[in-house]
Each structure stands twice: as C-alpha cells, then as structure tokens.
Amino acid sequence: MNFSEVFKQSNQLCKVSPDGKYLATCVQYRLVVRDVSSLQILQLYTCLDQISHMEWSSDSLFILCAMYKRGLVQVWSLEQPDWHCKIDEGSIGLVSSRWSPDGRHILNTTEFHLRITVWSLCTKAVSYIKYPKACQKGIDFSRDGCYLALAERRDCKDYVSIFVCDDWHLLRHFETETQDLAGLEWSPNGCVLAVWDSCLEYKVLLYSLDGRLLSTYSAYEWSLGVKSVSWSPSSQFLAIGSYDEKVRILNHITWKKIVQFEHPAAIDNTKATVYKEVERRPAVVSEELSLHNITMGSTLFNTQSKYEICSLPVQIPVVKPDPDRANPKIGVSVLTFSSDSRYLATKNDNMATAVWVWDMQKMSLEAVLEHTSAVRCFLWDPRRPRLALCTGNSKLYLWSPGGCVSVQVPVEGGFQVQSLNWHCSGDSVILLGKEQLCLCYMDTDQEENS
C-alpha cells in the first residue's frame, strides 16, 4: 500500500472523474484538476467565491462549481480551458445544484425550495419545476439516466413526478400514500421507485415506473420508523434500516420481508468473527522526549493499534441517546451493499464504534468490526467485496472476507481521516482530512490477516 503526498483541499470537496482519469479538488475559490496516476496539476480554474459544491459531468468533460452564498454556478471545461459558463440565480438564491445525467443540463434548487430551475447548456433555455419538496432525499435520477423522480408537496399532500431527462417532459404525476414523504430512490434497474415516509410513520411504498403502486410495507406502528433505505446493486433486495435498531430485507418478487437483521449489544451464538481494535501505546523513553522529537514526530504519540479477533460472547459499547431530543442517535442510519450484492455493511447509531457486515447469501452476520472511536465513514470498493473505513484518527481500516487490517497513514504532523472516496477502478482510496487530502494506492494482491 502506497500513500501519496498530502494536498490541500477545502470543504471535503474532492472527486474523481467518472472515467477515472482525473481528480478534482477545491481549495477555497480555486478548482484544481490533477491527473490521477501522477497527481500533476493539469488545470487550475478560479471561481468568483468560495466553492460550496463541485460535481463532474457524466462524460468527464465539465465540472460544475456552485457558490451558494452568491447564488452562482460556474461550469468549467476540461478540453477547452477558455470556455466559461456562469449561471446567476439572481435574488432567488441557491440551495443546491447538480448535473443532469446527460451532462448538458444543470438543475438548481432555489432557496426555500421554491422551485427547481433547469438550465440547458445546449440551448440556454430555462425550465421550471414547481413545488419541489424539501426532504431528506427528494430528487433521484435513475441509473441509466433516462428518468428523474421528484417529490412534490402541494396542499399538504405528497406527489411524485417522473420526468424524462431527454426533454424534461412530465411522464407521470401521482399522489403517494404517505403522511410526510421523506425520500425516494430508484432501483438500479430503473423499473421500481421506493418511496418512504418520515420517521413518524414506518411506511415504504413501491411504485413501478408507470406510476402504479406495487406494494406497501410497514413493519410496525407508532414507534419511530424508517431511518435509511438502500437497494442492492442487482435490484434483488431492498434493505430498510429503522430506529428500532433492525434492518429488514424485502425481496423484489413478492416485496415481503425475507429476513430481519438485529443489532444486539451482546453478541453471542453466531458464526461471525468479531474484530476489535486494540490500541497499544509505544513505551516512551525519557531521553527521546526532546523538543525536536515532539515537534517532528507526532508518530511518537501515535498509538499503534491493530485488529484482534475476540471470542464470543462480546459486549459492544452502547451510548443511550437523549430521549427528549428529536432525531435520536439510535437506529440503523447507514446501509451499503457491496458491488456484487454479496455483503451488506450497516451501522447502528447507538453503537457508533461498530460496523456490522452481513452475508446476503447465507442471510447471517459475517463480521463485526469494533473500533476505539466512532466510525465516520465506510464505503465498499466499486469492484471487489472490500470495505474501507475511517474513524477520525490517522488510520485507514480495510475489511475483506479474508481478514481485516488497519494502516497508519504515514503523514507527518498527523492526518485525521474524516471521510474517504474510492476510485472507480477500486485501485485507490482518497482520504480526506479537515483541510488535506491524501491518496492511498492499493496493492493488487490480498491484504494480510490481522
């Protein structure tokens, strides 16, 4: 495993182009485009204000930079650095901005979600979409880029509109049976739309592409409901994580629950392996405590840690959430499937130091990874069943069915890994700290067991 040198970035804005050749980072108001393999700067663009959001177009030719405070969006071209484009939303403000799947239209959501403006870079035309809903996930493009599903709310009722991305033609518009729609997501095959209600009511509705209601699923009443929803890449399973610390898996043929995964605090009676991160502080000899050493090598104080396999029964530390606060830190908030749909990684918010990996073939728990601090981010490799995690310290953790390993990021002065991104080929990981970023190149051979 090799680590590159450290570069500056701001706002955790660092994205690899969809074709995997370029890496774009934002440093305050500058946009830096580098080559992924050599990390040399290829292009440098300057925007008018600090960049709040940056996104590659789907054909990797253009980059969108949005500055929410100023209400501006600037688009830069990689092939023609002289080409420029500036979209000014005027006094209506800007809350979010994104590309359309064809890479030629930009959708801007105005302040207070008053409307969505669709700017065309081909014709300079403008279209408006009224009454978009301000919710957890109110807008989703299908994976093939043909359709857009948008949540709307009119007269205290929720609606879903399906647009054809070619010409923004409204294909279907139907009311949903939700109290307060919280999110919607297309299945990877683009034929089913999953719609879920806010946490006050557990309800997941499945609509087909032409707007028919296929099925409704509700596990229980009254207690807080759905927290997160995820489709498996094969569209076979729909995983629903809820506030009762359970994950329910629905199958795509009958839309009924086939299995339920629980996250108990005391793990017993399972064939899963439990990895626990064990810290070992290096013995500090007093002669070495010179000022030089302290300033130069914070590696002296970097605690060594590695994974150890624990024998059952294991107790996972639980943090009870404050019962009086809204959106309590309890329940399954993150669900991700591996690219081959074989594994599902989950995180339960009141056991924030643990990541649970489930095997979807056997429908059972495969591994539990417990760390010394709360897990901040975990993502699957886009090609292989390999999970990368970070917990806010200077280590990168990797799990694969063969074992797991923790790697210290060898950066002087410490590097707190706050989030990470895989390269689309699965050969490298981008580690993002507070103001820095670092690339980690994986070896093509397997990691060793802890």
Place this chain on the structure above:
Amino acid sequence: MGEWRATAASMEDPEISSISHVTMSPSRHNHVSVYSLPLSKSSYNVISAFCTEDNVPRCITYLNQELSSLGLSMCIEAGSPEGASLNAVPAINAMYELLQIHRQNMCTLEEMEEEQLKKLSTFEHMQTSNSRLKDQLELLMREKSGLHETERQLQLKIKTLQSCLKTEKEEVQKLQSIIASRASQYSHDAKRKEREALKLKERLSQLLVDRKEKKLAIDVLNCLGRSDGKRSLWRTAKLTASHESEMYKTLLGDYEASQKALLLENAELKKVLQQMKKEMMHILTPRQKSTSGASADDGQQQVDSDEAKAGDTSREALDQSCELAREQLLNSIRQQWRKLRNHVEKLDQASQVHNQMESNKETIPLETHEDEMERMRQEVQQCREFIHAQQQLLRQQLNTSFDDETAALLNDCYTLEEKERLKEEWKLFEEQKRNFEKERNNFTEAAIRLGREKMAFEEDRAAWLKNQFLNITPFTDRRRCSSSDGQSALSIMMC
C-alpha cells in the same frame, strides 16, 4: 333412729327368738331391711352358730374385743360367773353405742350417696357440655379450612391482577415514551418549519423593500452540443407517445427478464423434484420386491409405483403448463417421501431389535477387532525395535569409524579449510588497508594543497582590495595601480 323392740326377756333367753324380734323402721334403706330379713330368717341359725350356752364367756370376751377395737369403752360383762347370762346395763350401753355408731354410719352413707348423686349429675352435665363443645370445635375447624381456601384463592387472584397491572403499566410506559418521542419529533419539525417561515418572511420583506431585483441569467461562451451528438427534437404529441412507449418497453423488458429467470428457476426445481422422486421410487421398489410375503399391501405399492412410472411419462408432457400437473407432481413426491420415511423408520426399528436380540453377533466382530488391534500393536512394537536397532547401528558406525587417526585427519581437514579461508580474508583486509592508506595520503595532500591555495587566495584578495581602495581614492599612483591591476587580474585568473 329407728325403733326397735327388744325384750329383756328375750335377752336372757339365749334363744334366738329374742333377736328375731329386732326389726328396723321402714325409713331405713331397703337393703338394710333386706339385710335384716334374711338376718331375721337365718339369724337364728347365725346367732346360734356364734353364741351358744357353752361359749357365752368366750363370746363375751370376743365381743369385748370387737367393741374395744371399734373404740367403745363400754364392755359387756357377764351376769353370773358361769352360766349364760349377761349384765344388762353394760350390754345395753354397748348396744346403744353400737346403734349410735350404726346411725352415724347410716348418716355418712346417706351423705355419701347424696354426694355421689350430685357428682353423677355434674358428670353428666360435663359430658354433655363436652360433646357440645367438641361439635362446636369441629364446626369451627371446618369453617377455618373453608376460610383458608377462600384466602388462598383470593391471594392467587391478587397475584394475577398484579401481574396484569405490571404489564399494563409497562405498556403504558412504552406508549408514553413513544408519545414523548413523537411529540419531540413534531415539535422539532414545527420549530424547523417556523424558522423557515420566518426566514421566508424576512426575505420577502427584504425583496419588497429592495426593488432592484437581480435578474437570473446565464452567460455562456458558446452553446454546447448534446452529449449523444443528436439534434434535439420539437416537443410533439408523437414525442410524448414515444416516451410513453419507451417507458413501457423498459418495464416490459424488466418483467420479461424476471419472468425468464423465474421460469428457469422453476424448471430447475421441477427437474430436481422429478429426480428426487425417481430416486425415491428406485430406493423403495427393489426393497419391496425382495421382502418375502407378497402381502396385498406390497402388491398395492408395486401397482402404485408402476402407475406412477406410467403416469410419469405422460406427466412430463404436461409439465410445462398445467396447474394440475404441478399438483400431481407435488402429491406424488409427498407420497414417495412418506413411504421412504416409513421404510427408514422400519429399518431403524429392525436394526435396533437386531442389535438388542443378537448381541452375540457383535462379540464376533469385537473379537476380530481385538485381534486386529493386537496385531497392530505387535507391528508397532516391531517397528520400534527396528528403529532402535537402526539408531544404535548408526551411532556405532559414527563412533567407530572415527578411530584416532582418521578423526585427527578429518579434524585437520576442516581446520585446513578454515585456515585457507582465513588467509584469504586476511589478504583482502590487507589490500583494503593499503587502499585506505593511499586514499588517506591523497586526502591529506589535497587538504594541504587546499590550505596553501586558500592562503594564496586570501593574500590575493587582500591585495586586490587594497588596490581597489587605492583606486577609489583620487590620489593614486598610476604606476602602482597598473601593477596591482595586473596582479589582481592574474589572481582572478588563477581562481
């Protein structure tokens, strides 16, 4: 005190007739009179037995003795020294005293009888009260047990009610917590919406005041082409229809794909079931043929299996579509499975019985097992001995082959090799040392040279500076200037 009649004459006459006239008053008890009657009847005989004319003095003395024993002071005296006569006075006194005594006795007897009567009555009274109390006690005991029973039932009821109460309380608490979380969620959402509304109001007021609205605009250097290179079409009804058809095509495609997958899966499962059924039939039928006693049952089963076999081929033709065929297949599989299961159970039972009854048979394999073990142990022992012998031989060989000469020779060889190696290394070392010396010498020479050059350079520099300084000042000697110039130029060239 009863009256008695006594005739003195009779006293004198020792004839019994006097005594026979002694009678009691009717106030006395009957048995006394009864007592007296036989006395009167037989008194003559008794008295006559006791006292006769001859033994009067003897009787008198006896009577005196008796009287004295009773505590009476009076005593009978004889009237005449001989003869059967009594002194009347003492005799009468004695009789009076005896009568007194008798009366007293009667009194006490009466009293005692009275007492006894009283006691009897109290006894009876107590008995009745005792029995009454016993009855009461029994009744009370029964009542107590009844009350105990009711108390126990009430306790049980209390327990169940308490547990019900506990569950209800728990449910209430759960509902309360749910309500609380929902309430906090609602209030949070309401606050959020209120804040947003406030922001909207502020913005609106700001916009109304600040009339200079910034127009929204796009500023592009040049328009881009579409990503797929095609030209965009006008929005017409045909286009709308084509969108619809596209959408339906995708949906249909997806459904067809899933249906295909399901069909494949279905076909595979059916194949597996068929195979299982065939194998089950195959397992069952030869057994049935071999079992002796072709009972009607067996025959029936054979017929069934034959039918099944016949029906199988026709069924395969129907396999693809028919609901009925599917049901038939499932039923036949279930049937075969049941048969197989029964058969296996029977076999299990038979084997158990077999094991229990014919334990002898087991001893034979056990014996052979033992023999095998014995043989193997022996083999192991032999191998061990062999290895041991080999080891010894090897050691001997190693030891004996080294008699002193050869040992010394071998040792010598080894040391010779080592010596050679050491010599070589020394040679290398010497060479390196020489090289180092050479280099060191070169270094020192270079250093000395450098020092000299440095000194020369310094001198030159000093001279040049001096010249410069002199050149700067206006009162310089031209001649000195030119020579120093030449010198400095030379020094510069050298450097």
